[in-house]
Amino acid sequence: MALKRPLPALMGGVTLSVLVSLGALAHQHLRTDALEERLLREVNILTQAEHPRPVHVTPTRPGTFGDAMAPLLPALLQQAREAPALTGAEAATLEAVLEGHAPVTDLPASRRDALERGRPLMRQVLAATHAESGGLPEDLRPLTGPEVSRRDALIQAFRRVVEDAALETRLLVSRGDADLAVDTCVDTLALSRELALGGGLVGQRLSAAGYTRAWRACADALDSASLTRKRQAISQLTRLHEGIPPVSLTLHEESVAAQLHAFRDLLTAEGRAALPPTWFDAPGQLRALQRRLQWRQWVEDADRLIAVADQPPEERRRALAALEARNAGAYFRHEEAPSVRLSSEDQEALDLRALRSESLIALAEVDAARAQGGQWPRALPTRTTSLVLERVDESEAQIRSCVQGLMPEPIVVKADGARLLQQVHDVP
Numbered sequence: 001m002a003l004k005r006p007l008p009a010l011m012g013g014v015t016l017s018v019l020v021s022l023g024a025l026a027h028q029h030l031r032t033d034a035l036e037e038r039l040l041r042e043v044n045i046l047t048q049a050e051h052p053r054p055v056h057v058t059p060t061r062p063g064t065f066g067d068a069m070a071p072l073l074p075a076l077l078q079q080a081r082e083a084p085a086l087t088g089a090e091a092a093t094l095e096a097v098l099e100g101h102a103p104v105t106d107l108p109a110s111r112r113d114a115l116e117r118g119r120p121l122m123r124q125v126l127a128a129t130h131a132e133s134g135g136l137p138e139d140l141r142p143l144t145g146p147e148v149s150r151r152d153a154l155i156q157a158f159r160r161v162v163e164d165a166a167l168e169t170r171l172l173v174s175r176g177d178a179d180l181a182v183d184t185c186v187d188t189l190a191l192s193r194e195l196a197l198g199g200g201l202v203g204q205r206l207s208a209a210g211y212t213r214a215w216r217a218c219a220d221a222l223d224s225a226s227l228t229r230k231r232q233a234i235s236q237l238t239r240l241h242e243g244i245p246p247v248s249l250t251l252h253e254e255s256v257a258a259q260l261h262a263f264r265d266l267l268t269a270e271g272r273a274a275l276p277p278t279w280f281d282a283p284g285q286l287r288a289l290q291r292r293l294q295w296r297q298w299v300e301d302a303d304r305l306i307a308v309a310d311q312p313p314e315e316r317r318r319a320l321a322a323l324e325a326r327n328a329g330a331y332f333r334h335e336e337a338p339s340v341r342l343s344s345e346d347q348e349a350l351d352l353r354a355l356r357s358e359s360l361i362a363l364a365e366v367d368a369a370r371a372q373g374g375q376w377p378r379a380l381p382t383r384t385t386s387l388v389l390e391r392v393d394e395s396e397a398q399i400r401s402c403v404q405g406l407m408p409e410p411i412v413v414k415a416d417g418a419r420l421l422q423q424v425h426d427v428p
Contacts, residue, residue, distance in 0.1 A: 032263075032292050035299060036271045039263075042256045047143055047276060051134035051197040053243035056190050056236040061127075064135035065194045068128035073137060073154065075121055080157035084110045098166055100216050104174045107167070115167050122164045129190035134197035134243070142200035142257035145278030155206055158195060162188060162210045169217040178224035185218035186236050189357075193240050200253045201339060201346065207244070208349040215356045222364050223413060230368040234361060241357045247350060248309040251340060255302035258337045263295045294334035301327070302340050309342060313351050313403070320347075352406050355386055359411055362387050362399050370397070371416045 051064070061068065086094065086108060094111055096102035107115075139150045165188040172181035192210030196203045222233055264272060265282040272282055285291065308319035320342065327333060365381040366389060376391045380399070390398045390410070398410035 032266060032295060035259075035295055036267050038299075039256065039259050039267075040271055040274050042252075043143060043260070043275060046253060046256055049198065051136075051245075053134045053193070053197060054239035055130075055132060056186060056239045057130045060132040061130050063131055064133045065128055065131045065197075066135040066137045068131050069125070069137050072121065072124055072128070073139075076125070076157045076161070077153055079118055079121060080153065080160050083160060084114055086111065097170060098163070098213065098217065100170070100220055104167070104170050111167075115164055115171075118160075118164050119168065122161055122168065125158075125161050126165060126184065126187035126191060129187050129194055134194055136194070136198050136203065140195070140199050140203065142202070142253050143260065143276065145276070146261060146281075147278075151202070155202065158191070158206060159209065159213075162191060162213050165191070166214040166217045169214065169221050173217070173221050173224055178221055179226055179229040181221035182218075182225045182229050182233055185214055185221050186233060186240070188214045189218065189237070189240050189360075193243050196245055196250070197243075198245075198253070199250075200257060201250055204245075204247070204250050204350060205346065208353040211353045211356050212349075215360070218360055219363055219411065222360065223367055227368060227371045227416075230364045230371070234364045234368065237357070237361045237364065241354075241361065244354070244357070246310045247342065248306045251302065251306050251309055251342065255299070255306070255337070255340045258298065258302075258340050259295065262298070262337070263291065266292060266295065290334070297334050298337045298340065301336065305340065305342065313347070317347070348406070351403065355401060355403060355406050358384055358386055359399055359401075359407070362389070363411060363413055366397060366399065367413055367416065370413075376415075 090108040090111065093102060093106055093108055097104055097107050137154070138144055139154055144151070165184055169181045169185045169188065172178070172184060189211065192207045192214070195210065196207035199206065222230060225233070260275070260279055264275065264279055265284050266288065267275075267282070272280060304323055305320075308316055308323070310316075311319060327336075361382060362380050362384070366377060369377045369381060375394070376397045377389065380387060380389045386401065386403055388400050388402055390400060392398060395415045397413045399413065400410045401407035
């Protein structure tokens with residue numbers, strides 16, 4: 001005859017079993033050994049990473065872009081500090097000149113003087129893009145260290161160089177030196193490409209802003225250039241387009257940097273000693289147990305985001321919306337990593353950069369085909385699902401965007417000889 005167990009004893013055994021299971025689960029989630037091992041491995045990989053990309057000129061110069069830029073950085077920062085401030089009216093005129101809505105002669109005198117003074121340094125910076133390999137100066141890399149003031153200063157300095165180069169392109173076109181203008185604009189786009197290689201999301205944003213600044217000036221220069229230069233530009237622009245890094249790599253860089261900023265104090269002493277010296281200082285923070293759970297969540301969130309980041313725009317938007325819905329429905333969510341996300345503004349800026357890059361290639365191809373064959377091609381020579389060619393008449397064609405909300409106004413291409421300059425419209 002089986003012995004009868006009192007109900008309280010039975011319930012106590014069940015409760016104990018549940019508590020042991022929950023304790024084991026909590027212990028597993030609070031352990032960060034695997035997270036630390038992974039973080040140290042990824043830091044090591046990213047800090048030693050090289051950034052090969054297609055070169056857009058021959059011959060190249062030895063070394064990396066960062067190597068070529070290193071001796072120029074002090075002068076670059078000094079020039080940015082000394083840049084004259086513009087009034088509201090002067091800034092509006094500057095924008096009109098950059099967009100091609102006003103002639104270069106309207107440029108404010110102070111801005112034109114600054115362009116003249118900064119030209120030698122601008123040329124040196126553009127020449128640095130001829131390096132055989134990419135790779136940013138140390139201060140522009142996300143894993144350089146927790147201090148970002150110098151990085152922020154360099155960002156403003158590079159913005160200034162891109163603006164100077166776009167103005168220089170306009171100036172050369174106005175003087176009838178369209179082929180030289182294409183040289184300048186291609187190097188300017190190459191600079192924007194360099195800034196995205198290993199620069200995290202900040203670098204990608206700076207790169208997209210560079211395309212925004214130089215795109216219209218480049219389009220006018222290409223339309224006015226000789227047939228030989230147009231053909232050369234097609235190859236150069238294609239290589240630049242192929243060299244833009246994937247967003248997934250950028251988000252990986254951001255994820256690793258975010259973990260270092262937020263959780264390096266949770267590493268073991270041996271783990272902290274394995275970090276780059278700039279990250280050794282790790283002031284202790286409160287709520288260590290809660291932050292260990294948060295660390296795990298950040299890594300899992302980043303992995304899911306990285307997995308969908310390189311999908312085509314529409315598929316990516318649906319995938320990101322699904323991730324947001326998943327997170328919104330989850331219980332016990334911790335605060336999310338502020339930098340490891342792909343906002344709608346970032347998505348639009350990066351998609352627009354890609355579209356502008358494709359449109360410049362298409363413009364050069366269509367204009368070269370018209371100059372060589374005497375008539376507009378029936379379709380874009382390079383197949384793309386983002387753009388379509390429409391022939392208006394014998395002297396004009398239009399390249400239209402197929403991407404809803406991006407470049408709603410067409411790029412107008414004039415046949416060579418019909419008009420010296422074209423007006424390029426782009427209202428994102």
